[in-house]
Amino acid sequence: MKKTVSQRKAHLPISDKLKALYAVMDQKYQEAAEYYSFHCRGCEDNCCLTRFYHHTFLEYIYLLNGFDKLDPGKQAEVKQRASEVCRKTAQANEKGTTVRIMCPLNSDGLCILYHQRPMICRLHGISHEFRKPGGDAVYGPGCEAFTKQAEGRDYFKFDRTPLYIEMSRLEAELKETLGIDRKLKMTVAEMLTYDL
Numbered sequence: 001m002k003k004t005v006s007q008r009k010a011h012l013p014i015s016d017k018l019k020a021l022y023a024v025m026d027q028k029y030q031e032a033a034e035y036y037s038f039h040c041r042g043c044e045d046n047c048c049l050t051r052f053y054h055h056t057f058l059e060y061i062y063l064l065n066g067f068d069k070l071d072p073g074k075q076a077e078v079k080q081r082a083s084e085v086c087r088k089t090a091q092a093n094e095k096g097t098t099v100r101i102m103c104p105l106n107s108d109g110l111c112i113l114y115h116q117r118p119m120i121c122r123l124h125g126i127s128h129e130f131r132k133p134g135g136d137a138v139y140g141p142g143c144e145a146f147t148k149q150a151e152g153r154d155y156f157k158f159d160r161t162p163l164y165i166e167m168s169r170l171e172a173e174l175k176e177t178l179g180i181d182r183k184l185k186m187t188v189a190e191m192l193t194y195d196l
Helices: 015-036 057-067 072-095 119-123 144-149 161-178 188-193
Strands: 128-131 137-140
Touching: 015 057, 015 119, 015 161, 057 161, 057 188, 072 188, 119 161, 128 161
Parallel strands: none
Antiparallel strands: 128 137
């Protein structure tokens, strides 16, 4: 029988490299936040209500490894919330409507797997740029709270390109190591609900 990705996750061979990349992401984010004097204190437009898709098996496995360290009661609670998020999202998709539902890892306003949170959760909120190979810079705005707090300040170059390139390199290394030949597109709720 073919092993699932999660069955092959016991040892994530490049987890130290991912931790190092996450540390760089956090540092770059902090530099930009300090420049703009931006402080995220939670808001109605909470990013934990946004349906983010994640695209790396590396982050999927890393998140599940963190989840496995939670006590069984907390795991059951989170899995139940994740299943509910998936159910409500599927219903909204069938109706062709949008829905904003709290991430199942958010407990009393805090992420219970904060240190294992994926890249987009780390980088969201601040205006940024990135470059596709051979293309011009693509600029992304910050969240609503950021836009208000940063009003009147000159643009600070927060270039995500090197971070994306390194994540892509690590993902390719992991896929080769584990023999994965497919792509991933999952929300955190789906990662916690479905066994790939």
